[in-house]
Amino acid sequence: MDAAHRSGLAGLAGLAGLDRRVVGCRACPRLVAWREEVAVAKRAAFSDWTYWGRPVPGFGPPDARLLIVGLAPAAHGGNRTGRMFTGDRSGDVLYRALYEVGLASQPTSVSADDGLRLYGVRVTAPVHCAPPANRPTPEERDTCRPWLVQELRLLRPTLRAVVVLGAFGWQAALPAFAEAGWSVPRPRPAFGHGARVTLARLEGEGGREGREGRGPREGREGHESPLELFGCFHVSQRNTFTGRLTPEMLRDVLRTAADAAGLPR
Numbered sequence: 217m218d219a220a221h222r223s224g225l226a227g228l229a230g231l232a233g234l235d236r237r238v239v240g241c242r243a244c245p246r247l248v249a250w251r252e253e254v255a256v257a258k259r260a261a262f263s264d265w266t267y268w269g270r271p272v273p274g275f276g277p278p279d280a281r282l283l284i285v286g287l288a289p290a291a292h293g294g295n296r297t298g299r300m301f302t303g304d305r306s307g308d309v310l311y312r313a314l315y316e317v318g319l320a321s322q323p324t325s326v327s328a329d330d331g332l333r334l335y336g337v338r339v340t341a342p343v344h345c346a347p348p349a350n351r352p353t354p355e356e357r358d359t360c361r362p363w364l365v366q367e368l369r370l371l372r373p374t375l376r377a378v379v380v381l382g383a384f385g386w387q388a389a390l391p392a393f394a395e396a397g398w399s400v401p402r403p404r405p406a407f408g409h410g411a412r413v414t415l416a417r418l419e420g421e422g423g424r425e426g427r428e429g430r431g432p433r434e435g436r437e438g439h440e441s442p443l444e445l446f447g448c449f450h451v452s453q454r455n456t457f458t459g460r461l462t463p464e465m466l467r468d469v470l471r472t473a474a475d476a477a478g479l480p481r
């Protein structure tokens with residue numbers, strides 16, 4: 217077994233384990249209460265569903281080269297289906313675009329067992345529980361950050377590009393990149409649609425926790441590779457219905473990011 221394969225298997229076990237642990241998290245009392253209340257009350261159109269009602273883990277392969285970072289699961293989307301961006305209008309837009317640029321096996325994402333596969337792409341969020349009004353508090357954002365940091369560390373051997381959807385995700389993700397071992401410029405780069413920032417690796421380190429010996433360290437594969445960070449308006453209904461974000465704009469960002477990540481399309 218070669219080093220790359222061993223690294224891939226380690227990522228598989230690590231990310232699968234991380235996803236299992238995320239699902240059991242109850243660290244934010246307000247969000248725990250909300251996600252469970254929604255799961256019982258349900259929306260009339262989904263009354264025959266058994267809602268997920270728990271934290272929603274990231275979705276996609278453990279050797280992803282491109283990561284998409286959103287905001288948080290929707291109450292009747294990810295919180296119902298248990299998969300990121302699945303079962304809501306935002307996800308309809310995102311997964312169709314991923315399919316159209318050759319990064320997904322099908323244009324729709326309706327349930328966790330619908331057979332959808334992503335090619336070299338993983339989708340996650342800085343907050344894993346559905347928040348009331350889609351607005352996590354800064355405290356909830358910060359409480360959830362260690363999950364994103366761990367996810368980034370586990371993806372480090374292969375990860376080359378990230379698309380962040382919206383300003384909230386941008387603000388939440390930048391500190392996580394720094395903790396996971398990339399150098400984030402000061403002052404922090406501003407969010408904007410089409411923003412592109414190159415984050416250098418912190419040489420020889422697994423991030424702040426890695427330096428202090430409290431976190432996992434990566435293997436040597438991809439040690440020197442920087443991370444290309446892209447900003448994109450969020451795929452929210454507000455943005456897509458008003459034309460602030462068009463399907464073409466989204467496909468353009470995804471194509472550019474996929475090329476930066478070295479993904480075949």
Ligand code: SF4
Nearest residue numbers: 241243244271345360
């Ligand atoms: S938002 Fe994150 S930290 Fe808070 S309960 Fe959900 S998974 Fe845990």
